[in-house]
């Protein structure tokens with residue numbers, strides 16, 4: 001019997017956990033023992049409970065014995081950042097993947113009310129033949145919408161938190177609250193992203209103040225026409241190409257999230273989405289290609305020709321269809337979503353800093369990534385995701401043999417420290433580098449208001465002493 005099993009058998013926590021496991025039945029509880037594709041230290045986990053109804057979530061949260069912490073996850077596929085590992089040891093994972101009801105799909109107002117286990121693939125399928133689509137990410141169709149939105153993940157159209165108009169939250173005492181904008185009994189609502197008065201919804205993203213059991217998700221009009229143009233250029237022209245693309249983006253020649261891939265070699269690819277009314281697309285496409293040609297920066301300018309899988313995948317995602325993404329999981333990890341974490345060979349890490357949308361910054365960031373990769377003997381690739389005309393989410397990722405995780409993690413530590421020294425901090429964190437950046441006293445007081453006994457996800461985006469996020473360097477004054 002290992003330590004966790006012994007604890008389960010002998011303590012009051014153990015009795016509570018056993019009781020819930022029995023009540024939830026075979027599929028409602030899981031054996032302890034988990035792998036994560038990032039090869040982060042495996043946390044000591046007391047068990048996993050998988051309620052199937054919101055009422056059960058409320059009861060579990062309200063009945064948690066003193067000292068028991070719950071770590072909610074939606075589908076738990078937070079790959080590269082810790083997957084479903086809790087931040088702190090000793091938690092019970094609260095898997096919400098069995099809450100998978102689409103409670104409402106309103107194609108007049110263009111919203112879906114969904115639960116945490118609703119995957120982006122499932123919602124995309126429901127919307128397939130409709131005039132609306134959901135903002136999908138490049139991750140597996142089996143990943144959640146709610147978990148990703150709570151992490152402020154990035155879809156192909158916009159940052160996922162922009163999709164959220166309402167949240168249903170179970171608070172630490174088991175109370176259920178609805179925040180933001182919800183359909184009334186006749187289905188009337190306005191899918192507006194803000195609340196009247198202080199915004200409470202954002203407090204539940206990247207925090208540990210509650211368990212989200214549903215969300216109102218804003219849908220996007222399906223464009224009448226959509227094309228993706230790939231611009232190829234040499235990395236030596238990266239800064240100039242980024243500045244040129246920023247101009248196109250700012251003048252709305254490009255829509256959605258502009259992606260610029262910088263694989264290990266010197267060839268970079270920018271994928272530019274042109275969409276909307278069919279005539280508008282025909283004009284904008286010509287204009288974009290002409291401008292790109294005249295700039296002299298791009299060696300190859302082409303629309304999808306059927307010979308580039310990445311081009312095809314992005315085009316599908318921009319049209320609200322994430323199905324092709326699963327190919328990447330299979331190619332990289334030799335397994336579909338459920339097998340990614342446990343795959344025997346391939347590890348995977350993310351580092352996600354924000355940059356200003358500036359060529360010089362992107363080129364400097366690339367040099368920094370290459371320097372750290374060379375120093376540690378690892379391979380990291382930065383991908384630009386322009387999420388607005390002024391902000392870039394730089395997705396820096398590493399695939400490594402699971403047997404050689406140490407240098408990859410050493411590189412990850414260096415990325416955090418050297419990017420911070422350059423003035424660029426991440427917008428989203430992995431389980432080993434979890435520290436919120438707000439004033440610690442204020443964050444602690446908010447935690448006391450929402451969860452005084454520390455039931456929910458201890459250490460997730462909590463303030464922490466140490467240099468990872470340095471408030472002083474950000475100009476935050478002590479009171």
Ligand SMILES: Cc1cc2nc3c(=O)[nH]c(=O)nc-3n(C[C@H](O)[C@H](O)[C@H](O)COP(=O)(O)OP(=O)(O)OC[C@H]3O[C@@H](n4cnc5c(N)ncnc54)[C@H](O)[C@@H]3O)c2cc1C
Pocket residue numbers: 072073074075076077078079080083084096116137138139140143144145146147148150151152153154155210211212213328329348457460
């Ligand atoms: C090849 C590849 C491509 C990827 N592409 C993208 C991409 O384009 N964009 C992107 O953003 N990510 C991407 N990812 C990362 C990741 O797979 C996705 O972000 C994925 O959606 C996260 O997993 P999930 O949806 O299961 O969220 P979860 O793992 O369930 O949730 C993430 C975290 O949010 C919190 N949380 C979740 N649900 C709740 C809840 N109900 N209440 C309270 N807290 C909760 C938990 O702390 C949890 O750890 C990619 C990964 C890979 C390997």
